Amino acid sequence: MMNRLHPALRRILPQLITLVVVLGCNVLVFPDFFKIEMANGRLYGSIIDILNRGAPVALLAIGMTLVIATKGIDLSVGAVMAICGAVAAAAVAGGSDVATAVVLALCAGIACGLWNGFLVAVLNIQPIVATLILMVAGRGVAQLITEGVILTFTNEGLIFLGSGSLMALPMPFLIWLGFGVLTAILVRKTALGLLIEAVGINLRASTLSGVRGNVLIVAVYAISGLCAATAGIIVAADIKGADANNAGLWLELDAILAVVIGGTSLLGGRFTLAGSLIGAMIIQSINTGILLSGFPPEFNLIIKAFIILVILIIQSPIVQSVLFAMRMPPDLSNDDAEPVEGGSARDRDASVQKEGMAP
Amino acid sequence: MNPRYLPLLATIAIFILAYALCYSQYPNMLSTRVVGNLLTDNAYLGIAAIGMTFVILTGGIDLSIGSVIAFTGVFIAVLLANTSMHPMSVFALALLISTCFGALMGGIIHTLEMPPFIVTLAGMFLARGMAFVLSTESIPITHDFYDTLQDVFFRVPGKGRLTLIGIIMIVTVIIGVVLAHRTRFGSYVYALGGGLPAAKLMGVPVARTTVCVYALSGFMAGLSGIVFSMYTSAGYSLAAVGVELDAIAAVVIGGTLLTGGSGFMIGTLIGVLIMGLIQTYIIFDGTLSSWWTKIVIGGLLFTFILLQRGLVWVTSRARI
Numbered sequence: 001m002m003n004r005l006h007p008a009l010r011r012i013l014p015q016l017i018t019l020v021v022v023l024g025c026n027v028l029v030f031p032d033f034f035k036i037e038m039a040n041g042r043l044y045g046s047i048i049d050i051l052n053r054g055a056p057v058a059l060l061a062i063g064m065t066l067v068i069a070t071k072g073i074d075l076s077v078g079a080v081m082a083i084c085g086a087v088a089a090a091a092v093a094g095g096s097d098v099a100t101a102v103v104l105a106l107c108a109g110i111a112c113g114l115w116n117g118f119l120v121a122v123l124n125i126q127p128i129v130a131t132l133i134l135m136v137a138g139r140g141v142a143q144l145i146t147e148g149v150i151l152t153f154t155n156e157g158l159i160f161l162g163s164g165s166l167m168a169l170p171m172p173f174l175i176w177l178g179f180g181v182l183t184a185i186l187v188r189k190t191a192l193g194l195l196i197e198a199v200g201i202n203l204r205a206s207t208l209s210g211v212r213g214n215v216l217i218v219a220v221y222a223i224s225g226l227c228a229a230t231a232g233i234i235v236a237a238d239i240k241g242a243d244a245n246n247a248g249l250w251l252e253l254d255a256i257l258a259v260v261i262g263g264t265s266l267l268g269g270r271f272t273l274a275g276s277l278i279g280a281m282i283i284q285s286i287n288t289g290i291l292l293s294g295f296p297p298e299f300n301l302i303i304k305a306f307i308i309l310v311i312l313i314i315q316s317p318i319v320q321s322v323l324f325a326m327r328m329p330p331d332l333s334n335d336d337a338e339p340v341e342g343g344s345a346r347d348r349d350a351s352v353q354k355e356g357m358a359p
Numbered sequence: 360m361n362p363r364y365l366p367l368l369a370t371i372a373i374f375i376l377a378y379a380l381c382y383s384q385y386p387n388m389l390s391t392r393v394v395g396n397l398l399t400d401n402a403y404l405g406i407a408a409i410g411m412t413f414v415i416l417t418g419g420i421d422l423s424i425g426s427v428i429a430f431t432g433v434f435i436a437v438l439l440a441n442t443s444m445h446p447m448s449v450f451a452l453a454l455l456i457s458t459c460f461g462a463l464m465g466g467i468i469h470t471l472e473m474p475p476f477i478v479t480l481a482g483m484f485l486a487r488g489m490a491f492v493l494s495t496e497s498i499p500i501t502h503d504f505y506d507t508l509q510d511v512f513f514r515v516p517g518k519g520r521l522t523l524i525g526i527i528m529i530v531t532v533i534i535g536v537v538l539a540h541r542t543r544f545g546s547y548v549y550a551l552g553g554g555l556p557a558a559k560l561m562g563v564p565v566a567r568t569t570v571c572v573y574a575l576s577g578f579m580a581g582l583s584g585i586v587f588s589m590y591t592s593a594g595y596s597l598a599a600v601g602v603e604l605d606a607i608a609a610v611v612i613g614g615t616l617l618t619g620g621s622g623f624m625i626g627t628l629i630g631v632l633i634m635g636l637i638q639t640y641i642i643f644d645g646t647l648s649s650w651w652t653k654i655v656i657g658g659l660l661f662t663f664i665l666l667q668r669g670l671v672w673v674t675s676r677a678r679i
Contacts, residue, residue: 073476125664128420128476129617133664136604137657143650244650253480266474298495301488308481309467316471 008274015262015278022285029293042165046288048173054284055172056081056231056248060255061262061276062176062183063113063224068259070217071200071268072120072127077228077255079138080112081248084229085236086145089153098157106229112138113225117218135252142244152241162237172234176277179230183223184273193271196220200268257304258283260311365670366614366663367626373659374629377636385643391519393639398525401635403428403587403599405528405628408606408613409535410579412627413572415610416539417551418619419475421573423464424580425602426486427457429595431584433490436498436594446504454581460486461577465570475573483603490596497595500588508589524586531582535624548572552619605656609634612659616667633659 026046027033036045060077067074084105091101112134119130145151153159164171187193198206199213207213231251236242260266261282262275283304290300313319381388407424414421431453438449464482468475511523539545547568550558559565583602588594613630615622637655641647 123665123668125668126617129611129660129664132604132607133657133660136608136660137654140650140653140657143648144654148648148650253483256477256480260477266477296492296495298488298491301484301491303488305481305485305488308477308484312467312471312473312478312481316473318471 011272012263012275012278015275015282018261019278019282019285022282022289026285026289026292029289033292038168042168042170046292048170050281050284050288051173052170053288054280055176055234056251057254057258057283058176058277058280059179059227059231059234060224060251061258061280062180062273063220063227064252064255064259065262065264065271065273065276066183066187066196066220067127067224068256068264068266069196069200069268069271070220071203072217072220073131073256073266074116074221074224075128075131075252076112076116076134076138077224077231078248078250078252079135079142080109080225080228081232081235081251082139082142082242082244083112083145084109084232085242085247086142086151086244088158088233089151089236089242090145092153092155092158093151098155098161101155101158102161102233105233106226109225109227109229109232110222111225112228113222114218116225117221120221121214121217139244142242142247146242146244148244150241150243154240158233158237159240160237162234162239172238175230175234179227180273180277187273192216197269197271200271254283255280257308261307363621366616366667367623369663369666370612370614370626370629370633374633374636377633381636381640381643385640388639388643391515391517393519395515395519395521395525397632397635397639398528399520399522399590400638401631402522402524402528403583403590404602404605404609404634405631406531406579406586407583407602408609408627408631409531409624410576410583411603411606412535412610412613412615412622412624413539413548414475414576415552415607415615415617416548416619416622417569417572418555419468419569419572420479420607421461421464421482421576421580422476422479422603423460423482423486424576424583424606425599425604426483426490427460427577427580428584428587428599428602429597430486430490430493431457431581432588432591432594432598433493433498433596434594435585435588436500437493439500439502440498446502446508450585453585454578457581457584458574458578461580462570462574464577465573468573469566469569479573487596493596494594495596497593497598499593501592505589505592509592524589527582527586531579532624532628535627539624544568544571549620552616552621554620605634608656608660612656612663614663614667617664 023033030046033046036043036048038044060081064074064077087108088101088105091104092098096104116127116131116134119125119133120127123130161171161175166174187196195206195211196216198209198211199216203213228248232248235247256266258279259276261279262272262277263279264271264276286303286307287300290297290303378388387393407428411421411424434453434456435446435449438444438452439446460482464475464478467473468478471478508523513521513526515521539548547558547563550561550563551565551568551572555565584599587599591598609630610622610627611617611630612633613622613626613628615626634652634656637652638649641649641651
């Protein structure tokens with residue numbers, strides 16, 4: 001039965017099961033969880049709220065997945081969100097229309113991404129350090145743009161991006177879904193995704209075999225910047241103002257967490273965009289669930305910490321090799337196969353993750 | 360000259376140059392009072408950065424220290440407010456917890472062979488969450504012993520004050536220097552940062568060193584939390600957000616290689632002082648906004664990373 005599933009679906013099965021378990025827990029603490037109602041021409045309900053509120057992390061996770069697939073990491077996305085929100089707010093406050101403001105903000109995001117990519121690919125700086133520079137300095141730059149105040153705006157068009165709705169669905173959800181689908185088509189219907197994975201597994205080997213690794217690395221950081229810019233615009237539009245201090249604060253960590261929950265290894269290589277997006281939804285479901293259950297939100301961080309720990313244990317080489325040895329048919333057991341990669345490794349996680357994360 | 364010393368020399372040169380620049384505009388900058396305050400205001404950061412230097416020397420990273428500082432502060436404040444325990448025993452307990460916390464992270468990093476980045480990220484969430492669970496409000500610390508501690512200072516000529524927490528930082532730096540450059544543990548730390556396979560072949564006890572380094576970082580974060588609680592006279596679970604980044608920045612500005620294996624404790628102290636100097640200058644100036652601090656630190660980070668890349672490039676060329 002398992003084998004008849006589409007391989008792509010089978011890969012994200014553990015994440016889907018986790019999501020269902022988390023949602024199930026939410027129903028236990030809040031029986032009306034799945035209730036969706038229609039009011040003022042749009043849908044309301046906890047599920048819609050999760051899809052809506054999870055937009056920033058989901059968007060960041062798209063870019064972060066590609067960056068992590070190249071064995072990199074982008075710590076600056078939170079600060080880039082602040083910069084781009086500030087740029088958009090400053091643009092509409094200066095009298096330009098929505099399209100100009102959005103384009104300016106997206107360009108700012110891409111510029112930040114290109115800077116990170118330049119540091120990583122051309123100057124060969126470790127990704128953590130290279131993006132740390134913008135993470136530290138970025139909020140200062142955002143403060144310079146907003147001139148130290150929370151820059152508020154009343155532009156209807158821009159606010160629509162954060163809290164409007166289209167076809168009864170909230171705009172932020174449509175934006176991240178569209179972005180995710182576009183990126184997935186871009187990397188999976190062309191060879192791009194394969195090349196990104198090749199660069200992540202071995203930059204030198206793939207460069208020697210003709211892949212222009214450095215160009216790809218710069219490109220994925222630029223995409224990450226673009227995603228961060230979009231998330232920044234949504235967050236600014238949602239609160240009708242650009243808050244340079246708090247916009248996107250610590251979201252880089254949530255985004256990395258979403259990617260890791262989604263089953264992409266931090267060591268680069270194979271990635272799954274759908275998994276990361278589900279990861280983002282899992283995080284948001286936990287947040288919403290804790291709020292709904294009346295638990296103090298303080299427990300949020302502790303629960304997140306334990307989830308990371310469980311995932312770390314599952315992904316760790318020791319546990320992986322033990323599981324691999326158990327799963328291996330005897331006649332193949334002395335084969336030199338890769339334990340981490342491959343489809344069978346993925347559904348192995350399914351059973352473990354189900355047991356590990358059910359409580 | 361050994362190129363290893365170049366980053367350190369560059370750091371010292373920048374510090375002296377920056378100080379001279381500040382002095383030329385505001386002659387009061389060189390007064391013992393300003394120098395004393397520079398040490399007092401940056402004591403908690405300096406102590407945390409010393410622990411971070413050890414971690415970075417092994418090629419690791421510890422993102423949890425800001426949260427551990429906040430947790431220690433809240434823990435001390437809650438215990439002092441609700442029990443009649445003496446602050447000294449509370450300090451001991453807090454240091455024990457933070458050290459065990461660090462050791463636990465080190466153990467996980469070693470046994471699970473996972474990147475320190477993500478393990479300490481979990482530690483960061485956990486410590487901050489525990490602080491939130493203890494209290495979400497800022498708890499003032501009012502204890503006679505705290506008043507006594509805060510009144511301990513040496514008068515230096517020129518009305519300057521060398522406070523207790525400033526002294527604690529200097530002592531920590533001295534211990535850090537001795538530990539890193541004069542003990543077997545220090546050599547292990549450098550060896551580990553130089554390359555894991557080589558370190559293993561040389562007989563470095565990798566497991567013990569890894570656990571010890573993160574335990575040391577946890578201990579320093581706990582000590583930093585104690586100092587921070589003396590500095591602010593309160594425990595607040597949202598305090599010290601982002602201190603880990605400041606500490607990493609100070610270590611890098613201090614000339615320590617982020618890939619591990621090369622660096623000096625004294626450089627970290629100067630890195631912390633450079634960051635403090637920027638802040639002091641902004642306060643003296645009065646018209647500049649404090650967010651310039653972040654931008655200047657970002658710029659300095661970039662400069663130093665470039666310098667290090669250049670050095671690595673030059674030395675690797677020399678070897679060929």
